[in-house]
Amino acid sequence: MILDELRNRTTVVDIKNHPYIVSIQKEMIHSCCGTIISSSWIMTTSRCLTQPGSDVQLVDTTKIAVVAGQSQLGLGKMQLRRAKNLFLHNRFVKKMLLNDIGMINLYEPFELNDYVNVVLLASSISKPYKFFSSCYVISWTVYRKDFLSFDKLRAEDEKTKKLFKVPELQQIDLPTITYEECCDRIEAKDFITRNQICTEYGTLKNISCPADAGSPLICGERQYGIFSWGIGCEDDDYPGVFTKVSSFRKWINNIEMDPNVYIFRNKGVLGIRLKHSIIILVEMFIFIMK
Template sequence: MKPLLGCVCMSLPIPACQCAVCPSFSGQHIAQERIVGGYAPVPHSIKYIVSIQTRDRRHVCGGFLINKYWIVSAAHCNIGVHKMLIVAGDYSLTIYEGTEQEILPHLVVTHPAYNSTTNNSDIMLIKLRAPIDLNSYVSIALLPRQGTAISEGRVCRVSGWGYTSPRGSQIPSTLRTVKLPIISSKRCNSSESFNGSITENMLCAGYSIGGKDACQGDSGGPLVCDGRVYGVVSWGRGCADAQFPGVYTAVSKFRRWIDNTIFSYYSKCNRF
């Protein structure tokens, strides 16, 4: 088996076991998830995806819009509410297209059970200061019901602005996407793969021959199956490796938490 590699995310050290996807473009060869073997979709056809950026407009992670005020992403993408900028309606991060909407976040809520060592419960909610304008370039993503499982072999699609090569040397000029089949937790947890590190709150997707995967910079992005977001890009080992598929936070395990968190916030606001 290949040795586990340590990494540094946004200048923060990450344990050298099952390193989470670093939300930065450091150019280091690190154990993370990347969109490799994919293609550029029709411009603005994936309308629910957003780019989470620093205030100086450097892409950090992906995310997806679930209503006009709320974004879902990975908890390890939390760089701090005062350092974060949300961009919706984008396709090329390097060209101004006139379709972009830049919104500052008001609140970041990471899941209370998130564990940065095991990557369990790697999910967070971001509330925006102002509502996103839903239009021809921006729309919301649908979520699965609580506890709904996605079957092994089901082909899903993950998208993002992450690196396009295993060594993380190339940042794509436009959004990229790739289709991947779901892999059973049993296979993903086998001694030949992640050896028990996959919890019930995670799911795996990839090909037995490798070659296609999500990547550094894709963290927090959506894995869409049957028209609903079943996974959030979370972590991995290597990139597009046949032995180690991509690991995603299983959204259906957190649907109740998502709904309750949003409802709780609105309830508090409406008391006054």
């Protein structure tokens, strides 16, 4: 019944209707989703930017590419940009996926047009998401068995094309639920905070799968959430959990305005204020010289 309802809520959409969504690729294979918040900046999850395993280790930036402008991944015109720097939230907790938000700074900005453009972000003064009758998630239908490389998708051989399913951009209407209801249904209150948004359902085969991390939750015309996690990859009976964008607007703005104030390392502290560290070192030097 739930799967039937979700199928009725799902429609194939054109990238022109959602030009802000991008495919974040690791070694040219779709890994997760993100959104364009300015021509040089992509917003996604911290989970997307870290290597597999319990340790918080950044992915090698040379292996990350961001693809925009395609309704079907690997087919048609696209814009491809390389990652320059990766930014994780300084309070990201990987084991619990708390503060699961990250950003990518691109080497070259996207050329904005009808197929590639920025998303409007929710803020503290935006209409609360709970006032919308329904929100929706945008994602490609990438199943775990169908992680595809562009080389295979571009192949002219008809036999090769039949072996792989081309991921299509889809919109799934999902009503949101309260914090209390989300905690009750997931039965893991420690994993849910007020900095997250939950939707009534989490999956339609793909919406709780790793490739959907970073997918935007759109309410009205603004992005209110970033898909973070769900229970299982095909279990439609649990809510989907999204990072609440409005809770992190200050952090987003700080990174955009001056990314050099943050430095990162693969282990230990994820973010420190570089400027503050320099000031402390200068003060120590002056003290020693006295």
